[in-house]
Amino acid sequence: MSSSSSSSDTLLLLETAHFAAIAHAKQVRKNHARTPYINHPLDVARRIAAPGSTLSPSPPVHILQAAMLHDVVEDTEYTADDIEARFGKRVRDIVMECSDDPSLNKAARKQAQIDHAPHKSWDAKHVKLADKLSNLTDLSSPGGVPIGWTRERVEEYFQWGKRVTDAIGKDANPGLSEQLEELYTKATFEFGGKTWKALPGYEEK
Known part of the structure; x- marks a missing residue:
């Protein structure tokens, strides 16, 4: 990658992060x-670029942009x-693939994430x-459980998350x-002063 290309990519990513922060x-x-x-979308982009990700160390810029903007x-x-006006149709399309349909109720939105997962773009x-x-x-x-959640809801969220990522493959x-x-x-x-296993009974296959 040329220095000029690298410089323009850096500016584009900073502009995207700035927009997401606003x-x-x-x-x-x-x-x-x-x-x-804002910590969350920035963390999503970071994980795509960080060691351990298959796209590390240089993911496509449009994927990092979509990660910052996905919510x-x-x-x-x-x-x-x-x-689209600020970042182009390619980024818009990815963001929309990652956005729930607001016309659906909560249960339907969660099921739609599972159903649509295998068919999403790369x-x-x-x-x-x-x-x-x-x-x-x-x-x-530590302290990560949202206020008002029950222990069962945390476990259900993990179960649902696994169903989504299993469907992605x-x-x-x-x-x-x-x-x-x-x-x-x-x-x-952590819940109620105790430590609980997020997926009780699940063992790596």
């Missing part, structure tokens, strides 16, 4: 620490057209795998899939 500026996670929401349409006032599969890895890692971190990004498998096997979470 879009999510007033949002926080539902955990006790009230973590700024913007679903969770903020910005639209798909706003994404680009979108990287974002979805990293998204689940980021969310599930946060959930199993391991071919898109074997490295992220391996990290997810380790998480499903070993992850625990």
Whole structure:
């Protein structure tokens, strides 16, 4: 990659991160620490580029952009057209693949993620795998359980996350899939002053 190309890619990624930060500026996670929401999409992009990911160390820029923007349409006032106007149709399309249909109820949205997972584009599969890895890692971190969640809800979320990533398959990004498998096997979470296994009875195959 030429120095000029590298410089333009760096600027594009910084502009994308800046836009995502503005879009999510007033949002926080539902955990006790009230973590700024922007930490999550940035972490999703980081996981795609980090050692362990099959795309490391130089993922396509448009995939990193989509990772940073993947919750913007679903969770903020910005639209798909706003994404396309600023970052192009390719990024918009990936973001929309990663956005739930707001016309569906919560249960239907969760089922749709499972049903649609095998049919997503190669680009979108990287974002979805990293998204689940980021969310599930946060959930199993100290203080990571959202306020108001029950122990059963945490376990159900892990079960659902595994169904989604199993449906995506391991071919898109074997490295992220391996990290997810380790998480499903070993992850625990804190609740009620105790430590619980995230997927009780699950053992690596």
